[in-house]
Amino acid sequence: MYKRIALLFTILLLNSGIAKRPAIAYLVPHLPNLDDRQLEREGNDLLGESIQLAQLQQFDLAITRAKLATQLIPKNPDAWSVLGGLYLADNKTDLSIAALQKAKALEPKESAIWFRLGNAYFQKKDYSKAIESLQSGLAIKPNVPGALFDLGNAYLMSGKKTDAIATYEKAYAQDKKFWYPLNNIGLIKYEAGDINEAIRLWKLSVAAATDSNGAEPKLALAVATYQKGDKEQGLKLGEAAIKLDNRYGNITFLKENLWGDRLITDTQAFLELPRMKAALAQGRSTQAEEKSPR
Structure with a gap:
């Protein structure tokens, strides 16, 4: 489980101290000559x-406003941090890093900026800088799950x-409802051949999950259960996982x-089974119906 950038981005924005406004002007406003207080406002x-x-997923419009904000209040770290977060959510990693570096220079003791920067470097696959940035943020605000x-x-x-395992365990210790670290420890254990431990961790994850994200540990558990010889239970779990979220039938998405x-190898074979093929076909059909105009 990695793809939670949009969720993290929203949480960080809501914690940034920027007041939400009740109305949205969909055209970029023309601004006359303003004094400093008016510019800040x-x-x-x-x-x-x-x-x-x-929050409405209208990133182009959101970025336009955030860019203008950085021109009006260029010494405000929130402006650069929000812009960097928007670029990150819109998969514009290099632009995100550039904006977040400016935010960090203005406010080096703001943990949220370091956390966003860590996510941006991760998305860029610069894992050493991701580690460095996340560690810097945690030094300021420890124990953030x-x-x-x-x-x-x-x-x-x-x-x-x-x-990784030690850090996941620390994350889970902060919030026992935050099951994602357990899921990822299960991924590591499966690769190491400890299937029984992976199954135990995925069962805990499935029990804790309350939304469609629970499809991931459920599918992993399905594959592991099938591999251990309980084929019927494995297939039932697999069908339920795909019904929750059929994206998990996509190998690229799993990677x-x-x-x-x-x-991945075991899952590819599992998804080729007739019942799983039928579940995937049903999932695609349901998704197409939901997208079709009424």
Whole structure:
């Protein structure tokens, strides 16, 4: 499980101290000559609008407003941090890093900036800088479960599996409802051949999951259960996982979520089984119906 950037981005924006505004002007406003207090007020208004637009997934409009805000209040770290977060959510990694570096220079003791920067470097696959940035943020604000989870992911992608497990365990210790670290420890254990431990961790993850994200540990558990010989239970779990979220039938998507080679190989074979093919076809059909105009 890695792809939670949009969720993390929204949480960080809402914690950034920028007041939300009740109205959105969909055209970029023309601004007359303004004094410093008016510039600050207009800049903060634009940031509030950009946050609302981001929550509506309207990133182009949100970025336009955030960029204008950085011109009005260029010494405000929130403006650069919001812009960097928007670029990150819109998969514009280099632009995100550039904006976040400016935010960091203005406010080096703001942990949220370091956490976003760590996510940006992770997305760029610069895992050493991701680790460095996340560690810097955690030095300012320790024991943040999401940041610890992200650090564990960076360790995992750097091949530092022992560090990854220790960091995931620390993340889970902060919030026992935050099951994602357990899921990823399961991924590591499966690759190491400890299928029983992976199954135990994925069962805990499935029990804790309350939304469609639970499809990931459920599918992993399905594959492992099938491999252990309980084929009927494995197929039932697999069908339920695909019904929750059929994206997990896409091998590329699984790789993006840090599934290792051994689990990928076993999952490919599992998804070729007739019942799983039928479940995937049904999932695609349901998705198409939901997208079709009424």
